[in-house]
Amino acid sequence: MMKMIRLIAWREYMENVQTKGFWLTVMIFPVIFIAMFFLTTALNNATPTRYYLLIDQSGQYEQAVATAIAREHQRRIMQEFVGYLLENRKDTNLELMAANARSTTDQFIDDVDADQFAALDAFLNDGGLDFALTMARPYLKDNAPPFEQPKQQFIEATLPSQVDVNGSPQEIIAALRPYLTGDREISAGDESGSLFALILIPADVDQDISRPGAIPQTPDTTKGIQYWARNLTDSRLPDAIGNSINNVIREREYVSLGVNTQLVRNVQRTRMPLNQLDPTAEAGEEAVSMADTLRQFAPMGFVYLMFISLMQSVQYLLANTIEEKSNRIIEVLLASVTPHELMMGKLLGIGMAGLTTIGAWLLSFYLFITLYDNNQTELISQILEVILGSELIPWFVFYYFAGYALYSGIFLAIGSLCDTLKEAQGLMMPMILIQIVPIASMFFVVLDPNNTIVRAMSWFPLFTPYIMMNRAAADPPMIDVIGTTITLLLSILLVLWLSGKVFKLGVLRTGQPPKMLELLRMLRSKI
Amino acid sequence: MENSVLSMHNVVKRFGEFTAVDEISFSIPKGSIYGFLGPNGAGKTTTIRMILEIIKPTSGEISVLGHASALDVRNRIGYLPEEKGLYKKMKVWAIIQYFARLKGMDKKAAKDQAWLLLEKYGLKDFAESKVEALSKGMSQKVQVLSAVAHEPELVILDEPFTGLDPVNQTVLEELITGMAENGQTVIFSTHVMQHAERLCDRILLIAKGRKIFDGTVAEAKATIPRRVTIETADDIKDLHAIAGVNEIVQLAADPSADSTVAQWQLQISEQVNPQDILRTCFDRGINLNRFEFTEPSLHDVFVHLVGDDAREHEFR
Numbered sequence: 001m002m003k004m005i006r007l008i009a010w011r012e013y014m015e016n017v018q019t020k021g022f023w024l025t026v027m028i029f030p031v032i033f034i035a036m037f038f039l040t041t042a043l044n045n046a047t048p049t050r051y052y053l054l055i056d057q058s059g060q061y062e063q064a065v066a067t068a069i070a071r072e073h074q075r076r077i078m079q080e081f082v083g084y085l086l087e088n089r090k091d092t093n094l095e096l097m098a099a100n101a102r103s104t105t106d107q108f109i110d111d112v113d114a115d116q117f118a119a120l121d122a123f124l125n126d127g128g129l130d131f132a133l134t135m136a137r138p139y140l141k142d143n144a145p146p147f148e149q150p151k152q153q154f155i156e157a158t159l160p161s162q163v164d165v166n167g168s169p170q171e172i173i174a175a176l177r178p179y180l181t182g183d184r185e186i187s188a189g190d191e192s193g194s195l196f197a198l199i200l201i202p203a204d205v206d207q208d209i210s211r212p213g214a215i216p217q218t219p220d221t222t223k224g225i226q227y228w229a230r231n232l233t234d235s236r237l238p239d240a241i242g243n244s245i246n247n248v249i250r251e252r253e254y255v256s257l258g259v260n261t262q263l264v265r266n267v268q269r270t271r272m273p274l275n276q277l278d279p280t281a282e283a284g285e286e287a288v289s290m291a292d293t294l295r296q297f298a299p300m301g302f303v304y305l306m307f308i309s310l311m312q313s314v315q316y317l318l319a320n321t322i323e324e325k326s327n328r329i330i331e332v333l334l335a336s337v338t339p340h341e342l343m344m345g346k347l348l349g350i351g352m353a354g355l356t357t358i359g360a361w362l363l364s365f366y367l368f369i370t371l372y373d374n375n376q377t378e379l380i381s382q383i384l385e386v387i388l389g390s391e392l393i394p395w396f397v398f399y400y401f402a403g404y405a406l407y408s409g410i411f412l413a414i415g416s417l418c419d420t421l422k423e424a425q426g427l428m429m430p431m432i433l434i435q436i437v438p439i440a441s442m443f444f445v446v447l448d449p450n451n452t453i454v455r456a457m458s459w460f461p462l463f464t465p466y467i468m469m470n471r472a473a474a475d476p477p478m479i480d481v482i483g484t485t486i487t488l489l490l491s492i493l494l495v496l497w498l499s500g501k502v503f504k505l506g507v508l509r510t511g512q513p514p515k516m517l518e519l520l521r522m523l524r525s526k527i
Numbered sequence: 528m529e530n531s532v533l534s535m536h537n538v539v540k541r542f543g544e545f546t547a548v549d550e551i552s553f554s555i556p557k558g559s560i561y562g563f564l565g566p567n568g569a570g571k572t573t574t575i576r577m578i579l580e581i582i583k584p585t586s587g588e589i590s591v592l593g594h595a596s597a598l599d600v601r602n603r604i605g606y607l608p609e610e611k612g613l614y615k616k617m618k619v620w621a622i623i624q625y626f627a628r629l630k631g632m633d634k635k636a637a638k639d640q641a642w643l644l645l646e647k648y649g650l651k652d653f654a655e656s657k658v659e660a661l662s663k664g665m666s667q668k669v670q671v672l673s674a675v676a677h678e679p680e681l682v683i684l685d686e687p688f689t690g691l692d693p694v695n696q697t698v699l700e701e702l703i704t705g706m707a708e709n710g711q712t713v714i715f716s717t718h719v720m721q722h723a724e725r726l727c728d729r730i731l732l733i734a735k736g737r738k739i740f741d742g743t744v745a746e747a748k749a750t751i752p753r754r755v756t757i758e759t760a761d762d763i764k765d766l767h768a769i770a771g772v773n774e775i776v777q778l779a780a781d782p783s784a785d786s787t788v789a790q791w792q793l794q795i796s797e798q799v800n801p802q803d804i805l806r807t808c809f810d811r812g813i814n815l816n817r818f819e820f821t822e823p824s825l826h827d828v829f830v831h832l833v834g835d836d837a838r839e840h841e842f843r
């Protein structure tokens with residue numbers, strides 16, 4: 001009996017593995033992943049140089065804008081430097097957290113993570129990149145490549161000669177509009193390009209300063225600083241300029257009010273650390289590390305993997321069963337093996353094909369991060385290490401098999417009732433829609449894994465594999481784990497038993513899929 | 528029966544209200560070629576499926592190779608279903624090997640057997656092709672081979688000749704007689720009487736789910752009167768005197784023919800030698816334009832036994 005099941009399983013497996021569709025599915029994920037990887041890296045590096053023009057008719061804020069732009073550049077340097085540190089430090093340990101940081105680099109990384117602005121102040125105060133490099137040197141790997149500074153991104157363009165700096169704002173805008181809309185290129189040194197932004201500060205801008213307690217005025221776009229740019233999504237420049245100019249005028253206010261500005265600045269830089277702690281962790285390990293965060297979100301990846309793989313498998317199961325049915329090979333098979341053996345063989349063979357897909361994905365992922373070394377991939381491999389080292393893997397294995405048994409049993413029964421894939425599609429649809437529910441609520445479940453609705457959903461057997469996997473990292477209550485496992489296993493037995501019956505009766509019938517009533521009769525009949 | 532390979536006793540199969548097989552009983556001796564004959568919808572396929580226990584009879588007993596259930600002896604049975612089909616993506620030799628292995632042959636033996644059969648039946652050049660590359664007739668041949676590759680004691684072929692060209696029909700007939708000589712029992716169903724007439728030791732005639740006849744082909748033919756047809760211008764009253772001539776009827780004259788010539792059909796008993804009639808005509812000076820004695824065909828037998836029902840079904 002086992003021999004027959006093996007034989008059938010092996011044939012199903014080989015037939016699947018030899019189809020183009022199978023390899024397409026196997027290839028598509030690594031290809032998409034790698035493409036996305038390179039694309040994001042490329043996009044990061046590809047942000048073009050942006051030319052801006054500053055026309056300060058008030059003559060007061062030119063310095064502030066320059067500072068803002070310089071600061072923004074320093075912020076980018078700092079951020080890229082953090083990335084560089086993460087990739088190149090000697091003993092990388094994602095389990096580190098602020099509380100147990102062992103080196104100044106770790107401290108630095110954590111500070112940047114906690115409050116970028118405060119960290120930038122500290123960074124600049126300490127002496128910027130040069131200091132950071134010196135500080136980090138002992139913690140870097142011996143073979144670490146030198147740090148490459150990002151290019152200056154915002155560059156001031158030369159004012160076209162026909163523009164009168166002292167003209168009215170309307171005239172200036174009219175003269176520069178073709179540059180701003182991209183119809184004309186503006187020059188900057190020996191380069192040229194489109195004008196990214198124009199910052200126009202009218203002569204009487206100080207009249208527009210708003211103070212608390214003043215009578216609210218109707219919004220007026222001609223008041224204040226004018227920031228002209230076609231790109232509305234990149235808010236770094238206007239934010240930086242706004243902050244910087246506000247700092248200047250606030251400082252002026254302090255002076256006019258007789259307040260010590262140095263004191264104010266010190267007060268502004270005071271901060272209270274905020275630690276995220278995990279009540280379920282053991283004493284001394286309550287602090288939330290990067291690895292903890294990763295582990296909390298990792299189940300989403302597993303749920304997704306499970307969904308994709310299950311969908312692929314059941315699709316094959318359905319197609320193969322329908323082929324056998326429409327070819328009537330099924331009759332020869334049933335004269336040679338029992339329906340039970342046939343069903344088990346199919347489930348096994350196609351299950352193996354599914355595992356092969358997952359295996360191929362993991363392998364290509366692994367090959368990618370090992371072959372394409374010394375880069376951001378280093379970080380990915382550390383992330384992977386954390387995930388593989390977590391207790392999520394056994395959960396995944398269990399729920400994968402459980403989900404497979406449950407869903408494939410149902411799809412096998414559907415396949416046995418239909419003569420063509422088209423007929424099957426109608427019956428498949430509700431089953432696919434049902435799975436959309438746990439997939440769509442994936443993120444919500446991770447954020448609040450033990451909430452009442454989520455707990456209730458876990459008990460619905462068709463959801464159990466997905467939702468419980470999703471909750472796996474959050475130590476769900478014992479009652480949920482044991483209870484849902486029992487209902488899940490019972491439902492699997494029930495589904496396999498019933499679908500065995502439907503399969504046996506269904507595979508020999510021809511014509512339209514049965515109506516509900518006939519189906520019920522099938523389930524009740526004794527064979 | 529002592530050496531019965533298969534026997535059915537009062538087997539009934541109903542699908543809902545409809546009775547597809549109605550109280551059928553018969554028994555098949557070992558080593559024979561046995562034909563299930565009947566028009567479409569007679570219940571042949573249903574009977575075969577019950578033998579194989581693909582479906583269960585509503586009532587009645589079936590014994591296959593001495594067992595109550597075909598499932599116990601399924602490795603000793605070979606089956607070709609009525610609707611033909613194979614896995615399209617598999618190689619020809621592999622599919623024969625696969626079905627043989629499902630019948631318990633080991634891997635190596637099944638493979639050798641597959642190649643042997645393909646060579647023997649002229650399909651060696653296609654052995655490495657995929658099934659989808661074969662013509663319909665060829666793939667049907669492959670399917671027959673995959674049904675018998677494990678050399679089963681009992682071979683059941685449902686409409687094996689349908690869809691084959693005359694050359695391959697002959698090849699299949701040879702395969703069937705070969706298996707019988709080898710001691711294997713072959714059952715096949717057909718609605719084409721000629722194959723049965725040439726091949727079968729025994730036949731089961733069914734129509735509308737009922738057994739009409741069960742026995743040897745000679746016995747079947749004996750159930751209908753033998754006939755001699757003569758054509759003459761002379762008086763034939765002397766022929767009535769011959770013992771064993773039961774009845775003489777004039778056949779409707781062919782309008783285009785010479786009106787002085789008449790056609791007569793004589794019904795004769797089993798023991799009468801047609802030569803005696805010829806001699807009598809000669810002795811009495813009856814000049815014959817035509818003298819014809821034909822053995823009844825199974826088709827005649829069928830029409831005779833089933834009567835109007837058979838005509839209603841119209842053989843296809």
Ligand SMILES: Nc1ncnc2c1ncn2[C@@H]1O[C@H](COP(=O)(O)OP(=O)(O)O)[C@@H](O)[C@H]1O
Binds near residue numbers: 570
């Ligand atoms: N599964 C079934 N459900 C309902 N009726 C059936 C089924 N199988 C066969 N029949 C009916 O039983 C009768 C006999 O069919 P079948 O055994 O296929 O005839 P044959 O093989 O002699 O042509 C037909 O009228 C057919 O419609």
Ligand SMILES: [Mg+2]
Binds near residue numbers: 568572685686
């Ligand atoms: Mg039939």
